[in-house]
Amino acid sequence: MTAPSLDVRGLAYAYPDGHQALFGVDLTVERGERVALLGPNGAGKTTLVLHLNGILTGGAGGVTVAGLPVGKKHLAEIRRKVGIVFQDPDDQLFMPTVREDVAFGPAAAGVRGAELEAVVRRALERVGMERYADRPPHHLSFGQRRRVAVATVLAMEPEILVLDEPSSNLDPASRRELADILRSLDVTVLMVTHDLPYALELCPRAVILSEGVIAADGRTGEILADGELMARHRLELPFGFVPSSVA
Numbered sequence: 197m198t199a200p201s202l203d204v205r206g207l208a209y210a211y212p213d214g215h216q217a218l219f220g221v222d223l224t225v226e227r228g229e230r231v232a233l234l235g236p237n238g239a240g241k242t243t244l245v246l247h248l249n250g251i252l253t254g255g256a257g258g259v260t261v262a263g264l265p266v267g268k269k270h271l272a273e274i275r276r277k278v279g280i281v282f283q284d285p286d287d288q289l290f291m292p293t294v295r296e297d298v299a300f301g302p303a304a305a306g307v308r309g310a311e312l313e314a315v316v317r318r319a320l321e322r323v324g325m326e327r328y329a330d331r332p333p334h335h336l337s338f339g340q341r342r343r344v345a346v347a348t349v350l351a352m353e354p355e356i357l358v359l360d361e362p363s364s365n366l367d368p369a370s371r372r373e374l375a376d377i378l379r380s381l382d383v384t385v386l387m388v389t390h391d392l393p394y395a396l397e398l399c400p401r402a403v404i405l406s407e408g409v410i411a412a413d414g415r416t417g418e419i420l421a422d423g424e425l426m427a428r429h430r431l432e433l434p435f436g437f438v439p440s441s442v443a
């Protein structure tokens with residue numbers, strides 16, 4: 197039996213100022229699942245995500261990625277396996293060209309020459325950005341930069357792709373194109389989002405994190421249709437949006 201892509205057990209965490217952000221989170225994501233992580237502002241979503249690749253450590257409980265415990269011992273391998281796409285692509289793109297940005301991670305991991313070229317080409321093809329390889333990232337549109345940011349992570353062949361608000365600042369066409377790309381990827385996805393229709397469109401399963409605990413875990417359509425549950429956790433659908441449970 198293959199280990200789940202992600203297994204979070206009893207994760208509790210207080211920031212150094214004493215503020216307790218997580219109170220014992222349990223979450224298992226099987227290989228190939230796409231899961232939306234929902235929850236109001238301040239629920240602990242970012243705190244949880246920062247534990248997945250060991251940026252935050254030191255609380256109670258633990259995280260394993262594909263069976264590997266997240267911790268100092270395996271940090272390089274964990275960082276390769278957990279690809280985080282941050283909300284602002286400019287936090288992730290810093291090289292003179294798109295090609296160099298996508299090559300950066302694999303090159304640091306020792307990939308060279310023709311193999312490196314192939315890895316970069318493949319990653320850019322997966323997000324439909326191969327024609328932009330020689331362009332400076334800052335000459336691209338925001339939506340294009342987000343796709344390149346996804347490619348920089350895919351180039352590492354991650355076990356799990358973690359996306360922080362992937363649809364933010366995208367126009368409707370870019371939003372749909374990114375959804376098509378994410379659906380086409382054969383990778384486990386954990387998507388943090390306040391965009392509930394996007395969660396429904398992309399993720400069959402959703403988890404609500406609220407006040408540092410998992411408050412609900414189930415089919416996205418059913419969760420979004422549960423008005424009482426949604427209201428209790430300050431989640432609101434856009435006006436006129438009627439969720440169906442077909443995701």
Ligand SMILES: Nc1ncnc2c1ncn2[C@@H]1O[C@H](COP(=O)(O)OP(=O)(O)OP(=O)(O)O)[C@@H](O)[C@H]1O
Pocket residue numbers: 211212213215216217235236237238239240241242243244
């Ligand atoms: N560096 C920090 N020091 C102390 N408390 C923090 C720190 N970062 C976050 N917190 C607190 O921890 C709690 C969880 O914050 P977190 O950023 O994980 O929430 P979130 O669900 O990602 O929210 P949002 O939807 O607004 O991004 C909040 O109460 C927040 O104020």
